[in-house]
Amino acid sequence: MNAPLQGHTVSKPIAAAQALLSVDNVSLEYRTPQRVVRATHQVSFEVDPADRFVLLGPSGCGKSTLLKAAAGFIQPVEGEIRLQGQRVDAPGPDRIVVFQEFDQLPPWKTVKQNVMFPLLASKTLKRKEAEARALHYLQKVGLAAFADAYPHTLSGGMKARVAIARALAMQPKILLMDEPFAALDALTRRKMQEELLLLWEEVRFTLLFVTHSIEEALVVGNRILLLSPHPGRVRAEVHSHQYDLHSLGGVAFQESARRIHRLLFDEGQSAQTEHELGFADIRIAY
Numbered sequence: 001m002n003a004p005l006q007g008h009t010v011s012k013p014i015a016a017a018q019a020l021l022s023v024d025n026v027s028l029e030y031r032t033p034q035r036v037v038r039a040t041h042q043v044s045f046e047v048d049p050a051d052r053f054v055l056l057g058p059s060g061c062g063k064s065t066l067l068k069a070a071a072g073f074i075q076p077v078e079g080e081i082r083l084q085g086q087r088v089d090a091p092g093p094d095r096i097v098v099f100q101e102f103d104q105l106p107p108w109k110t111v112k113q114n115v116m117f118p119l120l121a122s123k124t125l126k127r128k129e130a131e132a133r134a135l136h137y138l139q140k141v142g143l144a145a146f147a148d149a150y151p152h153t154l155s156g157g158m159k160a161r162v163a164i165a166r167a168l169a170m171q172p173k174i175l176l177m178d179e180p181f182a183a184l185d186a187l188t189r190r191k192m193q194e195e196l197l198l199l200w201e202e203v204r205f206t207l208l209f210v211t212h213s214i215e216e217a218l219v220v221g222n223r224i225l226l227l228s229p230h231p232g233r234v235r236a237e238v239h240s241h242q243y244d245l246h247s248l249g250g251v252a253f254q255e256s257a258r259r260i261h262r263l264l265f266d267e268g269q270s271a272q273t274e275h276e277l278g279f280a281d282i283r284i285a286y
């Protein structure tokens with residue numbers, strides 16, 4: 001029954017090459033003395049090199065928990081997460097997380113010192129090389145002129161760019177971003193999405209990006225994993241590489257956004273489509 005949804009095409013089969021990040025049947029739980037909260041249930045997906053892979057779902061569906069598990073902060077109660085075939089069982093410099101709260105930038109360090117800090121703390125580079133690397137990535141995010149400024153003198157968007165530069169300077173195998181622009185005003189958020197895409201064009205990093213915004217998912221991602229409400233299960237995976245900020249408001253973009261909305265929230269219909277399409281094993285191209 002693997003027929004494409006009308007107006008859609010089934011994309012190419014999964015490439016035989018090894019995925020960069022494999023999330024295989026992963027269930028994640030929080031245990032408190034009173035009860036066990038299941039955050040995700042048997043979630044599987046694969047992130048390929050240079051993917052901009054988005055986890056999309058309503059608040060509480062386990063997106064942040066999945067990201068923390070990929071970072072190695074939480075261990076699955078079922079299933080396995082692998083980075084280039086190696087089981088993820090602890091945090092490491094090959095997976096760097098950018099969170100929503102940019103005020104985590106230590107205020108007593110300059111912008112440059114903030115970007116250098118993880119490089120020095122992890123002993124990745126010596127001071128001189130760390131400084132050169134920091135300046136390189138600050139230039140990439142357009143903040144070279146602010147290298148010696150302190151975080152409190154920066155706007156929210158600029159702090160976001162420092163956090164991205166700090167993460168990219170570590171040259172992780174995969175960059176993990178948890179709703180990184182959610183605290184910004186709408187215009188700055190748009191601008192940051194655009195800058196992230198430009199940066200990706202230039203650096204071609206691999207990104208795992210969490211959001212609850214359908215629009216942001218379509219703009220930022222080339223692939224989107226749709227998760228059901230709590231506990232998060234995979235509803236579908238869609239391709240969205242054809243969209244960027246210029247697509248906003250376009251007919252095809254809006255139609256995709258509506259379809260994703262239905263898949264996420266219309267229980268009856270998505271249960272039926274899931275059954276018809278076997279979403280567990282196909283990918284859909286919009």
Ligand code: ADP
Nearest residue numbers: 030037039058059060061062063064065066230
């Ligand atoms: P999302 O990021 O999609 O909004 P989360 O991953 O933060 O969702 O949370 C998934 C579920 O796990 C929610 O029901 C949430 O209440 C629960 N949860 C998150 N963190 C904890 C925690 N530290 N202890 C217990 N339950 C938690």
Ligand code: MG
Nearest residue numbers: 063064065178
């Ligand atoms: Mg979250």
